Amino acid sequence: SGLSMIGSSMIVSQVLRSAKNRENMQQRLICAMSIVDLMVSTVWFCTNLFVPAFFKTNMGFPWASGNQASCNAQGFLVQAS
DSSP states (O other), rough: HHHHHHHHHHHHHHHHHHHHHOHHHHHHHHHHHHHHHHHHHHHHHHHHHSSHHHHHTTTTTTTTOOOOOHHHHHHHHHHOO
């Protein structure tokens, strides 16, 4: 997911920098798809941070630092993306 975030960021920056690319419909569609991919990759990259801290010791999630509300918010973001 980290590589996807880097690749999508590069595509978005290349399309938005060039006026010629911004005028091309195919480039704008690729840019829009890359923006969505960047959002999805970011949500998936941060999944362990939103897991309730209870799971850190009991279930083996070493980066778990969230609570029930953050877990619900993450579930919403994953489904929305």
